[in-house]
Amino acid sequence: MxxxxxxxxxxxxxxxxxxxxxxxxxxxxxxxxxxxxxxxxxxxxxxxxxxxxxxxxxxxxxxxxxxxxxxxxxxxxxxxxxxxxxxxxxxxxxxxxxxxxxxxxxxxxxxxxxxxxxxxxxxxRADYGIVSSRHGRGALPEQFPLEGAPVTSILARVEPMPDGGARPGASSPWLVGTMAVGPSDDRRVRFPLAPxxxxxxxxxxxxxxxxxxxxxxxxxxxxxxxxxxxxxxxxxxxxxxxxxxxxxxxxxxxxxxxxxxxxxxxxxxxxxxxxxxxxHLPRPGELWAETPDLLVPIGLDPDLNVAMRAAVRSAVALLTDLGMHPAHAYAYLSAAGDFAVSQVVDRVRGVHGKIRKADLTDLA
The missing domain is CATH 2.60.120.580 (Acetamidase/Formamidase-like domains)
Structure with missing residues (x-):
């Protein structure tokens, strides 16, 4: 089947x-x-x-x-x-x-x-996919792929959790992603799926x-x-x-x-x-996202440091729109906001923030 x-x-x-x-x-x-x-x-x-x-x-x-x-x-x-x-x-x-x-x-x-x-x-739509690395790209272009190959394409699979268990909090709790630990090694690493x-x-x-x-x-x-x-x-x-x-x-x-x-x-x-x-917008629209639990400001720039600053500016603007004073928004982000590197491989680097909506209940 x-x-x-x-x-x-x-x-x-x-x-x-x-x-x-x-x-x-x-x-x-x-x-x-x-x-x-x-x-x-x-x-x-x-x-x-x-x-x-x-x-x-x-x-x-x-x-x-x-x-x-x-x-x-x-x-x-x-x-x-x-x-x-x-x-x-x-x-x-x-x-x-x-x-x-x-x-x-x-x-x-x-x-x-x-x-x-x-x-x-x-x-x-499938129970398999690929992770690839190519020369001149990625975070370590001078090191990978190994042995001078132009491209390394590694198969990843979708498999049931071992022993029929579940992974709490995962997007697909009964399934995991798996990948071989080496070219001729049957052992596998297992990791959460989050499509x-x-x-x-x-x-x-x-x-x-x-x-x-x-x-x-x-x-x-x-x-x-x-x-x-x-x-x-x-x-x-x-x-x-x-x-x-x-x-x-x-x-x-x-x-x-x-x-x-x-x-x-x-x-x-x-x-x-x-x-x-x-x-209906308080100011010209900008690129940002949200999840059920988070506000997600996004910063983009070829320079990762500039992308980080852009994400922080976007975060301050989002909180200001919700009713915080800019200086207090900036302080809150330092105390409780998180910022992560989205990707470093797409010419324009990305940083996204994570602001918990539960922290902002008084602003609702």
């Missing part, structure tokens, strides 16, 4: 369905104002969106996913991954690696508004598509691992209709994503799209 969640294999639990086909995805680019939407919705609608992982279909992996995964002992591959690899234009010298599904036009969204993208559900979409965002203004790797005010490849089910990303709208998209699915990622990629594997995402009009 197949363990794959193939395209069109879904149960309508609310929301429209957008498969990942050669006609509904971009590979290595993000939408711009000149792109036509593949779906148009009203604010407040939910869309069930299939995503395809770039790992296993890239040129340095042969651009032949069936053969690539067969070399790792995998005999079943998603049909949409095969179609994307065979039919979607992609030049690795020009384009980024990520496959994004969209764009989705949200009626009434205008520049100056904020598009709130809430992740309602994430379903793993999320590494790429969520809106189209950039103008007629030129953005590269899929560096994140920015448009969102894109932000790789904030907190954006699991129940989270919301708030993105400033830059073009009429927003032209939203999602992609870069992960089953897990450590803060930093040091080896260039994390546990990259395909997801089926249910996302609700809401519009906050500019007139």
């Amino acid at each position: 197949s363990t794959l969640l193939q395209p069109l294999d879904w149960s309508p639990g609310g929301g429209r369905y957008l498969p990942a086909t050669p006609g509904t995805v971009l590979w290595g680019e993000l939408p711009c104002a000149g792109d036509d939407p593949v779906l148009t919705i009203d604010p407040g609608e939910t869309v069930v969106i299939d995503t395809v992982s770039h790992e296993g279909i890239l040129e340095d992996q042969g651009r032949a996913p069936a053969a690539f995964f067969a070399g790792h002992g995998i005999t079943e591959v998603l049909r949409d991954a095969l179609a994307v690899a065979a039919e979607v234009p992609h030049d690795p010298a020009v384009h980024g690696p990520h496959v994004v599904t969209g764009p989705i036009r949200v009626r009434g969204a205008r520049p100056g508004d904020v598009l709130s993208m809430t992740v309602l559900d994430l379903r793993m 999320f979409l590494g790429t969520m965002g809106v189209a950039v203004a103008g007629s030129e598509r953005a590269h899929s790797v560096p994140p920015g005010r448009h969102g894109g490849n932000i790789d904030v691992s907190l954006l699991t089910v129940g989270s919301t990303l708030h993105v400033p709208v830059q073009v009429d209709g927003a032209l939203a998209y999602v992609g870069d699915p992960h089953y897990s990622q450590g803060d930093g994503e040091v080896a260039l990629t994390a546990f990259e594997a395909p997801l089926r995402a249910s996302v609700r799209f809401d519009v906050i009009p500019a007139a």
Whole structure:
């Protein structure tokens, strides 16, 4: 019996369905104002969106996913991954690696508004994925991959918890990610699963598509691992209709994503799209996120130190909007706020803050 969640294999639990086909995805680019939407919705609608992982279909992996995964002992591959690899234009010298599904036009969204993208559900479409490192990239580009190889692609699996147990607090408590400890070693490391979409965002203004790797005010490849089910990303709208998209699915990622990629594997995402009009915003919108328990300010810059300062400024602004004096917000963040490195591998580095909503009950 197949363990794959193939395209069109879904149960309508609310929301429209957008498969990942050669006609509904971009590979290595993000939408711009000149792109036509593949779906148009009203604010407040939910869309069930299939995503395809770039790992296993890239040129340095042969651009032949069936053969690539067969070399790792995998005999079943998603049909949409095969179609994307065979039919979607992609030049690795020009384009980024990520496959994004969209764009989705949200009626009434205008520049100056904020598009709130809430992740309602994430379903793993496979029980395997890849973690890769490539020369010149990642946190230690001078050291990895080893032995001068251009790319190292390591298979990760989704497996039941040992002895049928559960991992309290995990997104998938009965399942874990596993990976061999060496090329010829049957022992495995086991780690929690926390699926999320590494790429969520809106189209950039103008007629030129953005590269899929560096994140920015448009969102894109932000790789904030907190954006699991129940989270919301708030993105400033830059073009009429927003032209939203999602992609870069992960089953897990450590803060930093040091080896260039994390546990990259395909997801089926249910996302609700809401519009906050500019007139309802206390100041021009900026990129930030939240979970049921946390406010998540985001800072981005090629310089990690500058990204950290940007995240702190964003955190102060969020708390000020909620009613704190800026100096007191700054002091609170030093006493009780947390800041983590989102990723150091996407040209533009990311830092995200973690502010507990429970600390702010007097501001409600």
